[in-house]
Amino acid sequence: MKPRVATAWLGGCSGCHMSFLDMDERLIELADKMDLVYSPIIDIKNFPGNVDVTLVEGAVANTEHEEMAHLIRRNSRIVVSFGDCAVTGNVTAMRNSLTREAVLDRSYVQLADITPQIPRDYPTIAELMTTARPLHEIITVDAFIHGCPPTADQIWYAVSQLLEGKIPALSNVYLRYG
Amino acid sequence: MTVEELREVAETERARQGNFRHRITYCSAAGCASCGGIAVHEALAKALKARNLENEVELAGTGCMGLCGEGPLVRIVGDGTLYQRVDVAVAEKIIEEHIVQGKKVAENLVDTTDPFFASQVKIVLENCGTTDSEKIDDYIAAGGYEALAKAVTELQPAGVVEEIRKSGLRGRGGAGYPTGLKWGIVRKAPGEQKYVVCNADEGDPGAFMDRSVLEGDPHRVLEGMAIGGYAVGASQGFIYVRAEYPLAIERLRLAIKHAERAGLLGNRIFDSQFNFRIDIRIGAGAFVCGEETALIRSIEGKRGRPRPRPPYPSEKGLWGAPTLINNVETFANIAPIIRKGGAWFAAIGTPKSTGTKVFALAGKIRNTGLIEVPMGIPLRKIIFDIGGGTPEGTTFKAAQTGGPSGGCIPAESLDLPVDYESLATVGSIMGSGGLIVMDSTSNMVDVAKYFMEFCVDESCGKCVPCRVGTVHIHGLLEKISEGRGTTDDLALLEELCQMVKDTSLCGLGQSAPNPVLSTLRFFRNEYTELLHAPEGYVPSGTANEKSIAQ
């Protein structure tokens, strides 16, 4: 059975996933070596069980992300912080020195073109956390891929290592913030 | 002033005091003054005046009498009677019944045969309770400035250092560096200009030893500093005292003025070539300024931040000159050592920790107050005989020495002798003399958190480990005490403590983790009981390479 791999997109810009796609023809090689069981780039709605490796992009910024992070942890053998937002909070966390109300007001009222209002009491809209946090502050993380975004080479190296059953030692090869 | 004149002053003062039928002393230190002591003084004076006894009974405000928790305290010196919890009405009664009618006021009597008194040995506090804190003549009558006279007129500077070395006195600020050795280094350090600095920036929570000495017997400190100046070749001294001690500052100012007027400070002291002046520098409320290099910078008028040592102040101190820095209690021990000899002092206490130590008893203990005990006394004796044990219905859990830099000593170590080496074996330090008692109602995680909060607040921010590490340690303690901590958090806490201890620049940071490490050592269960594992919690390091792709 091929390793079951998932990727998830929390509080980030999806740039890390774009970079994942930048692996280009190497993606074909990857397709032979693994099963992508959950990802924003495939059409599966629920996070499955029994996942070998999950790459998580983005910081944990709202309650939905938080729930998702725990769900991922429960169902994955290896969880990898994928990109600077997951590793450090990065751009997603730049709002942290502001109050949550100020952030919501800026986004939903001041910058709104039509019907300015702060969404409240919608059960479908997740609540913004007071601060966006790096993934490892919420759940235990086993490996880290850095960069904003990580380069395709970095991702290729990390994923290849993971598929060989190794925790990628990125600190020696591809450690690069920003 | 000459030595003969000094003796004359002493004689005259003793004769003057002898003319009174009674001598009543009341504690005029901050402890009693803060619980009605000033009104008691006024009431005593009024009662004497009303009975026209002013020429028969002398009233003197003295230093701390020790039993602070039972203040205000009043003593009838002649027969040794001590009264506790004196208020205006009791003061009136003392004059009427004890002084006029000759019968004691039973309900306020303190049993002076209690072990609280019997187990103490007073050297530093010998004058506290008997001599007037604001009268130099009273100090001189009690043998004051005789040691300075002896040093300047009979001994060579090297001889003074030798006497201190022989005494085995060690720094009372907490670290216990041999005082004689330090004096010798400063004496031999090359330099025209040298300084003597008295560290009176006492800041440990629960500590009030130095404060009591300064308020009660300021001349003793001045005398010790002057002897130090003579020994090391300095002509200028500074007392760095915190602004939070206004009464101590006032008494010091007065004492310096009186000593200068008497010629005991200034030029040609005892008709010799020795000149010595003392100035006061007031701290602005930073705990770190008790660290000697930060203190020196603060005196220089700069931001009070420590610098790496070496060079030590004994080589490069104030304005780059060799500087002798000792703490208040250390200087307070000097005069008796010179007066009675180093051998006399060395015979008290233990061979390696000689003399006595003043402790401020606080926390969950019946007799809170100021005590002086011989070094090596078992902790049990301090807590139970002198301190009277913990409050009714509770049991002793631990005692914290060394304040935020120290550690706790658990019940199983109660028989530990209180000296520098023994305290170190259980991970604590002698410290400057704060002794906080915790009983069965105390939560040790909270104790650690309290001290860490203090360190977060007092870190100067210069070095990274102390500035940031203390904040993270405090955060983890908060998390654990709120029941949100995991086993990973506890491991991280220990790692951070070790790192901050090993890498911080000055003593503040290096010792800041001690309360955490020591409560972890003896009361680890209080931490682990609070840990929790949320549902689905995966501790770090459990990812197994083999488990991937299998």
Place this chain on the structure above:
Amino acid sequence: MAILTLTINGEHVSGKDDESLLAIAEQHGIRIPTLCHLDGLSDVGACRLCLVEIEGTPRLFPACTTKPREGMVVSTDTERLRKYRRMIIEFLASEGNHQCAVCVVNNHCELQNMAYETALTHVSVPYLYPKKELDASHENFIIDRNRCILCTRCVRVCHEVEGAHTWDIAGRGIDCEIISDLNQPWGTSESCTSCGKCVLVCPTGALIEKGEAVSEMEKKTDFLRYIVTARQKREWVNLDSDEE
């Protein structure tokens, strides 16, 4: 002045007794990580990155302020030291708001380089996300306190080299901040000569030139060597060549 012999990482080296261990190590090609140290400025021993082990004592010593002794045995790269250095970088990363991706000195940052050198994969302590002020009131420069690591190089270069003492530190502990003059906007400072030395010596993106975009600014500190040797030795070194 005397020449002493000591051992650093098992290598016998010699150095002058008035030099620091850091300088001696450097002369022998032994790298010790630093952040607050900068050749030409006084040393404060604040960042603690250059701590080294000395045989015979459990204490660690900052190489930048420690003088050699004859026969001293020094270790600069033990497992304990590597771990502590990484933790120091974690502390620095956690106490500020360092978003490399949107920083003017991204890829030219000493803090970033130190994160690589200490193999910092992630920060294990919680980020503090402090609220820090950015001051763009100066005509040419910006101080962004979010990215300040309080190394005090700016304070020292301004005081020791430029002689203006515009910068100093306010507050204490975690609330320490670099301030200009009497804690006023930099642009209103009367002591600032706008020389820009502080900007060049700043190891991070805390002090930057206006008009630079992400990753565009690279700081050069060798002007210090030029000024300091000119002042001390009356020699004017050529910065373009490697020879002095």
